[in-house]
Amino acid sequence: MENTNNIEKTNKKEEASTHKIGIYLWIWTLLFVLSFFSYMVDWYQFQGMLRWSLILFFMFLKAGLIMAFFMHLFWERYALVNVLLWPMTAIACFIFLMAAEFQYTLFSRLFYFVVGGGA
Amino acid sequence: MSEPKIDGFELKPGFKGMASDTASDQTMFKGVHWGKAMMWIFLLSDTFVFSCFLISYMKGRGSTPVEWPNPSEVFALEAFGVPVPLLLIALMTFVLITSSGTMAIAVKYGYEKNRKMCGWLLLATALGGLTFVGMQAYEWSKLIHEGVRPWENPFGAAQFGSFFFMITGFHGFHVSIGVIFLFIYTYKVFAGHYEKGKKGWFTKLKGDYVEIEILGLYWHFVDLVWVFIFAFFYLW
Numbered sequence: 001m002e003n004t005n006n007i008e009k010t011n012k013k014e015e016a017s018t019h020k021i022g023i024y025l026w027i028w029t030l031l032f033v034l035s036f037f038s039y040m041v042d043w044y045q046f047q048g049m050l051r052w053s054l055i056l057f058f059m060f061l062k063a064g065l066i067m068a069f070f071m072h073l074f075w076e077r078y079a080l081v082n083v084l085l086w087p088m089t090a091i092a093c094f095i096f097l098m099a100a101e102f103q104y105t106l107f108s109r110l111f112y113f114v115v116g117g118g119a
Numbered sequence: 120m121s122e123p124k125i126d127g128f129e130l131k132p133g134f135k136g137m138a139s140d141t142a143s144d145q146t147m148f149k150g151v152h153w154g155k156a157m158m159w160i161f162l163l164s165d166t167f168v169f170s171c172f173l174i175s176y177m178k179g180r181g182s183t184p185v186e187w188p189n190p191s192e193v194f195a196l197e198a199f200g201v202p203v204p205l206l207l208i209a210l211m212t213f214v215l216i217t218s219s220g221t222m223a224i225a226v227k228y229g230y231e232k233n234r235k236m237c238g239w240l241l242l243a244t245a246l247g248g249l250t251f252v253g254m255q256a257y258e259w260s261k262l263i264h265e266g267v268r269p270w271e272n273p274f275g276a277a278q279f280g281s282f283f284f285m286i287t288g289f290h291g292f293h294v295s296i297g298v299i300f301l302f303i304y305t306y307k308v309f310a311g312h313y314e315k316g317k318k319g320w321f322t323k324l325k326g327d328y329v330e331i332e333i334l335g336l337y338w339h340f341v342d343l344v345w346v347f348i349f350a351f352f353y354l355w
Contacts, residue, residue, distance in 0.1 A: 018230045028220035035216060039209045042191050042354055052355070059350035063343055070223045070339045072332075077130075078137035080148050080156070084163055091170045098174050102181030109184055 019075075027069045034062050123150025152329045154319070155336070162340045165293075169344050172289065173351055176282045188274030190353050194258070208353050211254050212345065215294075218247025219342040226335040229308070229328035237331065238308040244338065245301035248294055255291045259284075283352070290348060293341050304334055 038058040041051060068074040073081055123130065130149060131139055140149055148156050180187055191204035198206055225240035262283070266273050269281040307313070312326055319326035 018227050021224060021227060024220065024223045024227065028216070028223070031216045031220070032213065035209075035212050038350065038354060039205065039212075042205055045191075055350050055354045059346055062346045066219065066339055066343050066346070070219060070342075071336055076151070077140060077149055078134055079140040080151060080159065082137055083148075084159060087163060088166075091167070091174075094170070094174055095177070098178045099181070102178045105178075105182035106184065109182065113184070 023069065027065050030065060031062055034058050034065075038062075125149065152327075152333070154322075154333050155329065158333045158336050162336065165340065169286075169289070169347070172282075172286050173347060176286060176352065179278045179282060180276070183276045183278060185276040187276050188272065188279050190355075193262075193274055194353060205353060207254060207258055208349065211251055211258075212349055214247055214251050214254070215342050215345050218244045218251070219339055221247065222335050222338045226332045229331035232314075232328065234308060234311060234314065237328070238305055241301055241305040241308060241331070245298055245305055248298040248301060248338075252291060252294055252298065255287065255294075259287075286348060286352060290341070290344055293344070297338050297341050300334060301338070304331065 035058075038055060041054045041058070046054060073084070128143065129139075130136060141147055194208055195202040195204045196206040197203075221240045221243045225237050225244060228236040228240060267280045267283070269284055271277050272280045307317075307326070308331070313328050313330075316325040318324065319330055
């Protein structure tokens with residue numbers, strides 16, 4: 001009897017423990033504003049390092065907000081969060097490797113276009 | 120979302136909790152529905168697929184000595200006789216974020232067992248996704264009409280077309296699958312399947328509003344991928 005009472009209590013608590021609608025509306029607004037800013041980067045034709053750093057900044061901010069609040073990762077236990085986020089370091093390594101690779105490919109293409117293949 | 124309680128097991132917060140959850144000789148993701156854990160693992164593998172596409176795009180774009188087409192000119196759209204850079208892409212971004220917001224709120228109303236609100240918001244999400252796919256079809260046909268092919272295009276480096284069709288095509292395919300499932304779940308919610316305890320997908324167990332959160336994870340992921348495509352392909 002006591003057990004069923006407990007279960008009922010926890011069920012009620014679960015229903016009540018959803019997040020307030022305000023937090024979703026806030027994140028939604030922020031995503032709109034950040035998207036608008038990243039569009040403005042193109043509108044005003046910023047170039048070079050300023051352009052790339054602004055693009056990356058807005059991109060990571062938007063991605064973080066979506067994952068943390070819309071996908072609820074902010075409220076999940078660390079066992080799940082860490083299983084999901086650590087594999088991203090492998091992607092970072094891959095990006096680093098391929099960045100080195102494309103520079104080498106570009107270099108050898110330009111080099112042999114000038115020197116010629118048969119030399 | 121999950122504050123689980125397990126008899127005889129203390130759930131510690133933070134990294135200590137991670138160590139004890141992992142070493143608990145039982146389920147590792149405490150309070151996480153199995154379907155939700157499976158969806159997360161699928162999304163992790165999907166992240167790797169999209170990363171490989173975007174990395175190969177970086178490699179292709181970086182290693183060609185031919186000039187890359189300028190995306191803000193290629194994707195410009197005439198509005199009232201004036202070419203506006205990236206107009207269609209900006210609209211697509213806003214449509215997708217809007218549908219992501221309605222999805223997040225649908226999940227909230229689902230957990231509160233507010234059947235009607237959950238259903239209407241799911242329908243709005245599905246229609247947003249459909250609008251996105253429609254705009255993408257328009258974008259594709261416009262570019263194909265201008266002579267962009269996977270092997271050549273009139274704007275610059277020949278690799279542009281193959282990366283464009285591959286990356287946006289794979290993303291659009293994800294959106295289309297999501298729209299189909301959104302319509303199915305809109306029906307399920309309005310028909311009251313979760314109140315009646317009808318069985319869920321791939322299981323004999325009863326369905327629950329947690330399925331809406333699982334669907335939401337997929338839909339937010341589609342939006343998440345678009346954030347990266349928008350940054351790297353359209354703005355860079």
